[in-house]
Structure formats: C-alpha cells, structure tokens
Amino acid sequence: MARAAVAAKPRCLAPRCANPTSETVETFDQLVARVRACTACAAELPLGARPVIQVSPHARLLIASQAPGSKVHASGRPFDDASGDRLRAWMGIDAATFYDARRVATLPMAFCYPGRGAGGDRAPPRGCAARWRESLLAAMPEVRLTLLVGGYAQAHVLGAGALTPRVAAYRAHLPALFPLPHPSWRSQSWMRRNPWFEAEVLPALRAAVAGALG
Numbered sequence: 001m002a003r004a005a006v007a008a009k010p011r012c013l014a015p016r017c018a019n020p021t022s023e024t025v026e027t028f029d030q031l032v033a034r035v036r037a038c039t040a041c042a043a044e045l046p047l048g049a050r051p052v053i054q055v056s057p058h059a060r061l062l063i064a065s066q067a068p069g070s071k072v073h074a075s076g077r078p079f080d081d082a083s084g085d086r087l088r089a090w091m092g093i094d095a096a097t098f099y100d101a102r103r104v105a106t107l108p109m110a111f112c113y114p115g116r117g118a119g120g121d122r123a124p125p126r127g128c129a130a131r132w133r134e135s136l137l138a139a140m141p142e143v144r145l146t147l148l149v150g151g152y153a154q155a156h157v158l159g160a161g162a163l164t165p166r167v168a169a170y171r172a173h174l175p176a177l178f179p180l181p182h183p184s185w186r187s188q189s190w191m192r193r194n195p196w197f198e199a200e201v202l203p204a205l206r207a208a209v210a211g212a213l214g
C-alpha cells in the first residue's frame, strides 16, 4: 500500500479532529486504515460493519457503485460475484486488471453490506458517502474516468434523474463520467428491453475504459 501523503486536506471526523484549527494531514494508508476501521452505522447493518473498498493513489479508473452484496461482505473483495462477472464483461477487462488497485478503484456509495429489504438489498446507508467519499476522491488524483454504476451512484453525482435516459445519453457525460445500469441479474431483462445498450453503449464503454487504463 502506498505511503504518499494525501494531497488535499481530508475531511476528518475522528474525535482528534474536532478542533477546526488542528492539522489533519494524514497519509493515504492512515486514511484507508480509518475507513477500514469504521463502524459509524454498524447498528443499522444486519451483519455488522465490514467496509469493502479498493483504492490506490495511482488508480486511473473509478467504479462508483451501490453497496456490497452478501457474497462480497463474506469475501471482502469488491464485485466478487455474478454482478462483478457481468461488469467485467461489459468493461472488457479480466479479473487481474479489475483487481489491480494501482489501476482500478472501487468505491460504492456505502462500503458495508446494508442487508435485505422487500425488493432486494436495502439502499446504501446515506451517511457513508458523506463521511468518506470526498477524502478518498481527493486522495486519488489520477482518476480519469468514473463509472456511475446504478441509480444510487448516479443520483449522488448527477442529482435526481431516470437511469435509462442517462445511460442512453452517456456521451453527454464523457470524458470524465460514464453512467451504467447496475449489473445485477435484473440488468439482463433491462438489456433485452434496451438493445442499444449492448450494440452501442458497451463498445463505447470498452473504448473509454481502455483509454483510461492505457
């Protein structure tokens, strides 16, 4: 893990940072260690806190996703499930590239498994992105392209809006952002209803990913 100092002053929520005049500069490793030790919303997480992220100060491509599923909670590895297989196929990269943190970072809107709700996994806990996202993004200045995977990531970055027209209008967000559906099993029926995604958007996605990593 890199030991470079975090370039921008991170937003520190630790007790030692309560004094606004105190210096809060910390190394990248220290910031990541604080994230991995976070239990801020553990009381609302059915399996407890287990932050699952993949970060590096050298990452060039960022996957902004939703929240880990139960399988990812168990393995501790981002997108270590069928959704991940689908996302890698969409992106046109293999697992070795996907899990190379020096190239690809993964930051969901919430880092811990939120549990099951009536229609699938519950929404990501809201406080996670507010607590950590800004500091981690500031610590990854080489990111060229961010994939907005699913409605929660798109709402956080782009504001309210419908997913399908946003994906269809992906060109309007390039070169920095690329909105995508979440690659869950539901995406298969969504793809059947929207054949332009496979025909037009996926080739453009693969080109954008190759350009960011190249």
Ligand code: SF4
Residues within 6 Å of the ligand: 035, 038, 039, 040, 041, 042, 049, 050, 051, 110, 111, 112, 125, 127, 128, 129, 131
């Ligand atoms: S979801 Fe985020 S804020 Fe909540 S315990 Fe996990 S890392 Fe901390």
